[in-house]
Structures are given as structure tokens and as C-alpha cells.
Amino acid sequence: MSKTAIEKLYRFLNNEDGERVCTDISDEACEHTVTNFFRILLTHTVTKLGDTLSNPKTVLTWLMSYVNAPVYLISLIVPIRESGAMIPQIAISKYISQKPIRKWIWIFGSVLQFISIAAIGLVGLSYKGVLAGWLMVGCLVVFSFARSLSSVTSKDVIGKTIAKTRRGKLGGYTAALSGVLVLVAGLLITYKSETDASVDFYTNLMFFASIMWLVAALIYASVKEFPGETESPSEDENVVVSKLELLKTNTQFRNFVIARALLLCSSLSAPFYVLLAQKHAGSESFLLGLLIVANGIASIISSPFWGKQADKSSKNTMARAITIAATMGIALFVIVTFFESFRNQLWLYPIAFFILGVAHGGVRAGRKTYVVDMANGNERTNYVAVSNTIIGVILLITGGLSALVSVLSIEGVILGLSLLGLLGAYRSYKLPDVE
Known part of the structure; x- marks a missing residue:
């Protein structure tokens, strides 16, 4: 595609008719913002496809169930994956904040994620039962650490290369494009499940997913990032404690972290939707394909909308999206508990998963845009690192509690998380606008 065509496409996607918007980025970055926009879009698209095809909420839950891993380990994989990607971020942010160019840290993390997901595929081929479950969890811990490297640096790179009022749209278009690929993958899984459910x-899904992070690393290497703000090496051994002081001194940031913690229901609920589907509608891989298709359609339909809404008001986007997720969770609890004739219907769970996918897309778009727009430079790095670390600890605790409760009542976990989500909607709405 020619440079002129790329420029026209960028202006069309961002509704930009006049002078290019370069708010909150340098003049150098402004010159490359169009090409960087599409390079980052492609990078995040392929990693999202990799995420979907190895997702603990769907495919990995299914694979672990297939190799007879115990339910308590399956219940832990989402919080371990998410918390492991978040808890180390305060510690590694000290190192990252000393680097004027940060994309290479993202690339290293991406390669390590490739190795980890490929290893899960090998475990699935070689082991079964408790051993397989623990080995997969171990691979997931390594994957999560690698993800933490990419998570901190990606916000920095976007903040340095993409202008305000364009960041939400970037996330929205990324989710929509990856949703198309996810939809195709889901349809293929549904088709193949009729003849091949071994x-x-x-495991082939895992191997293919792992390759996506290698492709992403190659694309990301071409992003034009210019040196940014750095911190000098510090002798302070209590760097973690000093960064956590932000929660005490910055009221807006503290309220954002509280709100974000309450938004976790959209993420933590998903594997329990899958377990309910397996319990009441059967464990055929055909159903897994339908769930992935539902998730892909949800991204395609909702992500551009959520991205545009996040650029207008990211805190309202969070509030509206989590309200949808919580309402769906409460409705599913009522159906499964009181309407036995409906809870065994195959169509129920893809529809519920679709609605949850729409809502989770809004939660992600809102919270990511909010934290990027709330600060600049190393302040942004600190905000991302501290909030992610706190959320990681909370995820680990709530995930452990959910794993225990799920032994008694899967639908009860969904109800509890949904009620917390309603409180999260209120706390999100009370945040100040940052756009």
C-alpha cells in the first residue's frame, strides 16, 4: 500500500479532515504517527489472535479439562496468568524507566511468550492428569512474567507514538480486526471438531498461537520510537514502597485502582461460563468453537464503538461496559439456578459469552485509555506499574477464593463477581474525566 493510501486510510479511520492531531506526542513522533499507528495495530492484532487461541478462559480451560487436569488448577489459570503479568511490574518498572527506547523490552517479552505457549502444547501431547496441570501452570507463570514486560512497555510506546484522542480508536480497531481473525478461527474449530477432536x-492450536508472538516481535521492531524521559539509576532499595506511595498521595489514581479492581468480574467470570457450558451442555469441541465464534463476533461488532467512546470519556465507557457484564452474570445465575429446562440448552452459553465479550471489550478499552491519558512520561510508567501490581495481587487472592468456591457452586462465583461489578460501575462513573 502506498504512503498516500495509508495516510488516507488513517484519516478515514480517525475522522481527521484538517491538520493532523498530535496532542501529547513530540514533533518527531508526529511525523511517523501514521505508520506507527498501523504497525502497532498489526502487532496487537496478531498477539490478540494468539491470546484467543491459547486463552485460559476458553481453549486452555478446554485443553486442561481434556487431559484430566483437576478443576482447582483450571480455576487458577486465569488469575495466575493475569496476576503473574501484573505483580512484577513495580519491580521491573525501575529498570524500564531508565531506558530511553523501550520497544526492545516488549520484543524480548514477546519472544518469551512464544516459547511458553509452545511449551504448553508440548505438555499437552506428553502428559495427563495432575502432572500435566501443574506443568501447564508452570509454563503459564513464565508466560505471565514475559507478558508483564510487554504490558508496561506497550503503554509507554503508545503514549510516545500515538496522539491523545487516537489511542482509544487504535485499541478499538485492533480488537475489531483481531475479532475477524478470531471468528475465522472459531469457525474452523467448529468445522474441524466434527472430524478431529483429539x-x-x-495442542496444534497452542503451537499456532505461539507463532503469533514471533510474528508480532518482527512487526514491532519496525515501530519508530524516539528517546523519551528517563530516570537515573537509584540507590533506593525501597523503590517498590516509594512507588506504592502514589496510592496514598494521589487521590485520582487511588480511586482509579479501586474502580479497576471492581471491574475484574468481566475477566474472572469467563472461565466459569465455560465450565457451566461443559457441565450443562456437554464438552464437545463443537461448543468450544461456538464460544470462540461468539467472542470473535463480539469484538468485531463492539470494539470500534468502545474505542470511540473511550476517546470521548473512558471512565463512562468502563461504567457502562461493566454494568452489561454484571447484568449478564446475574441473569445467567438466575437461569441456571431456577430454570432447569433452559440451562441445558446449547444456544444459551454462546449468547451469554457473546454478551460478556462485548462488555469485557468495553472494560478493557476504557481502563487502558484512562491510564494512558491520565499521565505523561515516567509518571505514566509508574501509574501502569503500580495499578497492575495491585490488581495482580487482588486477582491472585480472588482467583484462589473463586477456585475454592467453584468446587461448591460455579454459578455462585459468577453471581458474586457480578455484584462486585455493579459496585465497580458506580466507582468508575465517579472518576473525573481525563480526555
Whole structure:
């Protein structure tokens, strides 16, 4: 595609008719913002496809169930994956904040994620039962650490290369494009499930997913990032404690972290939707394909909308999206608990998963845009690192509690998380606008 065509496409996607918007980025970055926009879009698109095809909420839950891993380990994989990607971020942010160019840290993390997901595929081919479950969890811990490297640096790179009022749209278009790929993958899984439902089928999904992070690393290497603000090496051994002081001194940031913690229901609920589907509608891989298709359609339909809404008011986007997720969770609890004739219907769970996917897309778009727009430079790095670390600890605790409760009542976990989500909607709405 020619440079002129890329420029026209950028202006069309961002509704930009006049002079280019370069708010909150340098003049150098402004010159490359169009190409960087599409390079980052492609990078995040392929990693999202990799995420979907190895997702603990769907495919990995299914694979672990297939190799007879215990339910308590399956219940832990989402909080371990998410918390492991978040808890180390305060510690590694000290190192990252000393680097004027940060994309290479993202690339290293991406390569390590490739290795980790490929290893899960090998475990699935070689082991079963408790051993397989623990080995997969171990691979997931390594994957999560690698993800933490990419998570901190990606916000920095976007903040340095993409202008305000364009960041939400970037996230929205990324989710929509990856949703198309996810939809195709889901349809393929649904089709193949009729003839091939062996362990090879699921492990091949893992191997293909792992390759996506290698492709992403190659694309990301071409992003034009210019040196940014750095911190000098510090002798302070209590760097973690000093960064956590932000929660005490910055009221707006503290309220954002509280709100974000309450938004976790959209993420933590998903594997329990899958377990309910397996329990009441069967464990055929055909159903897994339908869930992935539902998630892909949700991204395609909702992500551009959520991205535009996040650029207008990211805190309202969070509030509206989590309200949808919480309402769906409460409705599913009522149906499964009181309407036995409906809870065994195959169509119920893809529809519920679709609505949850729409809502989770809004939660992600809102919270990511809010934290990027709330600060600049190393202040942004500190905000991302501290908030992610706190959320990681909370995820680990709530995930452990959910794993225990799920032994008694899967639908009860969904109800509890949904009620917390309603409180999260209120706390999000009370945040100040940052756009």
C-alpha cells in the first residue's frame, strides 16, 4: 500500500479532515504517527489472535479439562496468568524507566511468550492428569512474567507514538480486526471438531498461537520510537514502597485502582461460563468453537464503538461496559439456578459469552485509555506499574477464593463477581474525566 493510501486510510479511520492531531506526542513522533499507528495495530492484532487461541478462559480451560487436569488448577489459570503479568511490574518498572527506547523490552517479552505457549502444547501431547496441570501452570507463570514486560512497555510506546484522542480508536480497531481473525478461527474449530477432536487438535492450536508472538516481535521492531524521559539509576532499595506511595498521595489514581479492581468480574467470570457450558451442555469441541465464534463476533461488532467512546470519556465507557457484564452474570445465575429446562440448552452459553465479550471489550478499552491519558512520561510508567501490581495481587487472592468456591457452586462465583461489578460501575462513573 502506498504512503498516500495509508495516510488516507488513517484519516478515514480517525475522522481527521484538517491538520493532523498530535496532542501529547513530540514533533518527531508526529511525523511517523501514521505508520506507527498501523504497525502497532498489526502487532496487537496478531498477539490478540494468539491470546484467543491459547486463552485460559476458553481453549486452555478446554485443553486442561481434556487431559484430566483437576478443576482447582483450571480455576487458577486465569488469575495466575493475569496476576503473574501484573505483580512484577513495580519491580521491573525501575529498570524500564531508565531506558530511553523501550520497544526492545516488549520484543524480548514477546519472544518469551512464544516459547511458553509452545511449551504448553508440548505438555499437552506428553502428559495427563495432575502432572500435566501443574506443568501447564508452570509454563503459564513464565508466560505471565514475559507478558508483564510487554504490558508496561506497550503503554509507554503508545503514549510516545500515538496522539491523545487516537489511542482509544487504535485499541478499538485492533480488537475489531483481531475479532475477524478470531471468528475465522472459531469457525474452523467448529468445522474441524466434527472430524478431529483429539489432543493433537488442541495442542496444534497452542503451537499456532505461539507463532503469533514471533510474528508480532518482527512487526514491532519496525515501530519508530524516539528517546523519551528517563530516570537515573537509584540507590533506593525501597523503590517498590516509594512507588506504592502514589496510592496514598494521589487521590485520582487511588480511586482509579479501586474502580479497576471492581471491574475484574468481566475477566474472572469467563472461565466459569465455560465450565457451566461443559457441565450443562456437554464438552464437545463443537461448543468450544461456538464460544470462540461468539467472542470473535463480539469484538468485531463492539470494539470500534468502545474505542470511540473511550476517546470521548473512558471512565463512562468502563461504567457502562461493566454494568452489561454484571447484568449478564446475574441473569445467567438466575437461569441456571431456577430454570432447569433452559440451562441445558446449547444456544444459551454462546449468547451469554457473546454478551460478556462485548462488555469485557468495553472494560478493557476504557481502563487502558484512562491510564494512558491520565499521565505523561515516567509518571505514566509508574501509574501502569503500580495499578497492575495491585490488581495482580487482588486477582491472585480472588482467583484462589473463586477456585475454592467453584468446587461448591460455579454459578455462585459468577453471581458474586457480578455484584462486585455493579459496585465497580458506580466507582468508575465517579472518576473525573481525563480526555
